Amino acid sequence: MANPRIAVFARLANGNVAPVRVIEGGRTRLSRTSHAIAFDEKRDEIAVPNPFAEAVLFFRGAASGDEAPVRTIQGPRTLLEDNDELALDSVHGEVIVPTRQALLVFSTQANGDVAPLRIIAGPKTMIERARGIAVDPVNNIIAVGNRDPQGILIFNRTDEGDVAPKAIISGPKTGIYTTKGFTINPERKELIATVEARAVQVTRNLDESFVGIWNITDNGDVAPKAIIKGRDTLLIAPRGAALDLRHQEIFVIDKVQNSFFAYSWEKIMEGLRR
Amino acid sequence: MTVLLLFVVIASTMRTRFPKIFTALLILSGPAALLVFSQLGGNVVPLRHVHDPYPVFTDIAVDPDANVLAVTDENLFSLRTYDRDLSSNLVADPRTVVTGTKTGVDFICGVALDSLNRQIFAANNDTDSDVVVFNYDAQGNVPPVRSLRTASAGTWGVALDLTNNEVAVTVQHINKVEVYRREAKDDDKPLRIIQGQETGLSDPHGIFVDARNNELFVANHDSYHEVLTGESERNADAATIARGTFEPGAQPRATLNLRPSKGKFVDPAITIYARNAQGNAIPRRVIRGPKTELSLPMKIFVDTVHNELFVANSGTNSILVFSRTANGDAAPIRKIQGPGSGLRKPVGLFVDTKNDEVWATNPEEHSATVYRRTAQGNAAPLRTLRGAPQGTPATGIGNPGGIAYDPLREQILVPN
Numbered sequence: 209m210a211n212p213r214i215a216v217f218a219r220l221a222n223g224n225v226a227p228v229r230v231i232e233g234g235r236t237r238l239s240r241t242s243h244a245i246a247f248d249e250k251r252d253e254i255a256v257p258n259p260f261a262e263a264v265l266f267f268r269g270a271a272s273g274d275e276a277p278v279r280t281i282q283g284p285r286t287l288l289e290d291n292d293e294l295a296l297d298s299v300h301g302e303v304i305v306p307t308r309q310a311l312l313v314f315s316t317q318a319n320g321d322v323a324p325l326r327i328i329a330g331p332k333t334m335i336e337r338a339r340g341i342a343v344d345p346v347n348n349i350i351a352v353g354n355r356d357p358q359g360i361l362i363f364n365r366t367d368e369g370d371v372a373p374k375a376i377i378s379g380p381k382t383g384i385y386t387t388k389g390f391t392i393n394p395e396r397k398e399l400i401a402t403v404e405a406r407a408v409q410v411t412r413n414l415d416e417s418f419v420g421i422w423n424i425t426d427n428g429d430v431a432p433k434a435i436i437k438g439r440d441t442l443l444i445a446p447r448g449a450a451l452d453l454r455h456q457e458i459f460v461i462d463k464v465q466n467s468f469f470a471y472s473w474e475k476i477m478e479g480l481r482r
Numbered sequence: 483m484t485v486l487l488l489f490v491v492i493a494s495t496m497r498t499r500f501p502k503i504f505t506a507l508l509i510l511s512g513p514a515a516l517l518v519f520s521q522l523g524g525n526v527v528p529l530r531h532v533h534d535p536y537p538v539f540t541d542i543a544v545d546p547d548a549n550v551l552a553v554t555d556e557n558l559f560s561l562r563t564y565d566r567d568l569s570s571n572l573v574a575d576p577r578t579v580v581t582g583t584k585t586g587v588d589f590i591c592g593v594a595l596d597s598l599n600r601q602i603f604a605a606n607n608d609t610d611s612d613v614v615v616f617n618y619d620a621q622g623n624v625p626p627v628r629s630l631r632t633a634s635a636g637t638w639g640v641a642l643d644l645t646n647n648e649v650a651v652t653v654q655h656i657n658k659v660e661v662y663r664r665e666a667k668d669d670d671k672p673l674r675i676i677q678g679q680e681t682g683l684s685d686p687h688g689i690f691v692d693a694r695n696n697e698l699f700v701a702n703h704d705s706y707h708e709v710l711t712g713e714s715e716r717n718a719d720a721a722t723i724a725r726g727t728f729e730p731g732a733q734p735r736a737t738l739n740l741r742p743s744k745g746k747f748v749d750p751a752i753t754i755y756a757r758n759a760q761g762n763a764i765p766r767r768v769i770r771g772p773k774t775e776l777s778l779p780m781k782i783f784v785d786t787v788h789n790e791l792f793v794a795n796s797g798t799n800s801i802l803v804f805s806r807t808a809n810g811d812a813a814p815i816r817k818i819q820g821p822g823s824g825l826r827k828p829v830g831l832f833v834d835t836k837n838d839e840v841w842a843t844n845p846e847e848h849s850a851t852v853y854r855r856t857a858q859g860n861a862a863p864l865r866t867l868r869g870a871p872q873g874t875p876a877t878g879i880g881n882p883g884g885i886a887y888d889p890l891r892e893q894i895l896v897p898n
Contacts, residue, residue, distance in 0.1 A: 210880030243883030262745020407726020438525025
């Protein structure tokens with residue numbers, strides 16, 4: 209049920225279970241269309257976009273019920289538009305928000321009508337309707353899914369202005385029709401992207417979409433080094449992905465299944481191709 | 483033995499750097515090794531899977547003469563009909579279930595019934611953001627009688643005006659109302675639209691056409707961004723990707739246009755227009771303000787017999803009732819609310835004046851509850867229509883996009 213809310217589940221939740229808590233209600237300022245979420249481990253906060261109000265909302269990590277955000281980035285100077293995704297860098301205290309053709313970087317402490325700290329935009333960037341974003345604060349990269357060229361653009365974390373990506377993962381070997389969710393394992397220097405197969409939201413076929421794992425140094429027409437793909441995975445239209453490094457698990461949410469899955473990272477790595 | 487040899491051949495021809503130990507294991511352990519191989523290539527069984535296997539009722543409509551009740555289910559992507567007078571606390575047996583890839587039923591939200599032509603109109607909110615039309619007796623994985631492409635994304639509410647033979651929808655993403663001929667289909671253009679800065683539309687959901695008094699009502703949420711009159715979905719390409727029709731290079735690159743953001747939060751409101759309003763129309767009346775108690779208003783319904791406006795007020799677990807002519811910061815004249823009512827984040831709503839009843843859906847309870855039309859306070863439902871056994875939990879996940887992990891609490895965060 210798409211009531212505007214953030215549902216919070218126990219790590220070991222399985223089956224048809226209710227969330228342990230829910231952030232919802234008029235004070236939350238959530239809309240029904242927040243396609244991304246990030247947790248700031250350092251500040252114990254949750255960041256979520258509200259594209260219909262061109263805002264980024266920050267909540268306490270333990271927020272529950274009809275609780276107002278602790279901060280909101282919103283206003284003319286923010287340049288926010290169509291901002292339904294974001295990535296958060298807790299090490300450097302920055303939140304990166306893709307719009308249709310730009311990456312806007314704000315301080316996570318920003319509040320109200322504030323200008324971005326940096327903007328990555330312009331023809332050299334090749335950014336065209338970013339779909340999915342992740343930041344690696346250790347290896348200093350930003351990975352963005354892109355519509356055209358179809359694939360993944362990789363920028364230096366501190367890039368600014370009209371700069372070319374340092375790498376582009378794109379081409380038939382990548383298997384990418386469209387990407388949606390990203391996460392990065394800085395220790396292993398791996399980029400994890402959910403890849404939606406063509407028309408799978410209409411056909412609802414299993415065994416077509418996948419989660420791909422690339423090295424963050426990959427460039428060009430490179431196949432993923434490992435994948436989560438196949439009928440047993442139950443994936444149809446994977447969207448966001450998140451890592452639990454302590455327990456070596458990856459969580460993937462699926463739009464068509466209206467559900468999320470937990471997979472063993474160790475099991476995935478058994479299929480390592482390179 | 484032949485099977486094992488075949489496995490060895492397959493293994494030796496794989497592109498991957500297949501560890502020799504697995505080949506040896508395969509020969510030695512036979513079927514057990516087959517299990518191991520099934521996990522290679524990424525076909526990994528999930529450790530855990532959080533999923534609600536039951537229908538979640540979103541919107542509701544009733545045809546009292548035909549004794550038909552229709553609900554949309556945005557969890558399993560189905561459109562269901564039941565007997566209106568079904569009285570059982572068990573899981574209800576549907577008359578019909580329309581679901582499957584041929585149906586065009588996807589993330590389905592609004593529903594309306596055409597009692598004259600015995601047809602169901604339902605609006606998809608995502609992927610195929612179309613209005614699909616089925617006959618009352620449609621069943622299974624069958625194509626709609628017709629479908630109408632109302633928007634590239636974000637259609638939510640649907641309302642029929644059988645007096646003027648029109649159908650109206652709201653489009654969330656671009657703050658828009660579109661009015662079509664009732665029989666419009668495919669890429670037919672709307673007869674008129676309401677859209678623009680003066681309209682007061684903000685993240686619109688429920689819609690109702692009051693043909694008797696020549697007015698059109700819209701329920702608006704609190705998230706506003708500026709959309710100009712006639713502006714189409716800026717992210718229409720996202721819909722082409724969802725449908726699989728996107729081709730790189732086929733569409734011109736959008737020009738970079740970083741402009742001052744105009745997004746803001748506004749109070750939720752019911753905006754009321756002349757029925758034939760169009761363009762950047764100023765509402766005749768606006769119900770808005772703290773006395774109204776409006777919070778995430780979803781479906782709305784005007785009872786033209788008793789001159790009352792009903793609102794499924796999701797944010798306060800209530801049904802609010804206003805005078806049909808209410809304006810400004812007007813308090814509800816009554817409300818149904820309280821733990822005994824069974825109302826929980828109501829979304830769908832329908833007033834059945836023939837049987838003097840009001841229905842609401844409670845997605846998080848997998849139920850629809852019905853009350854006397856004049857009920858107020860902590861009123862118990864007259865009947866409850868259940869899509870799952872009483873007390874069944876609901877994950878509440880709908881059309882999800884993001885997920886995050888909180889390592890401090892070992893919890894998983896999922897926004898809708």
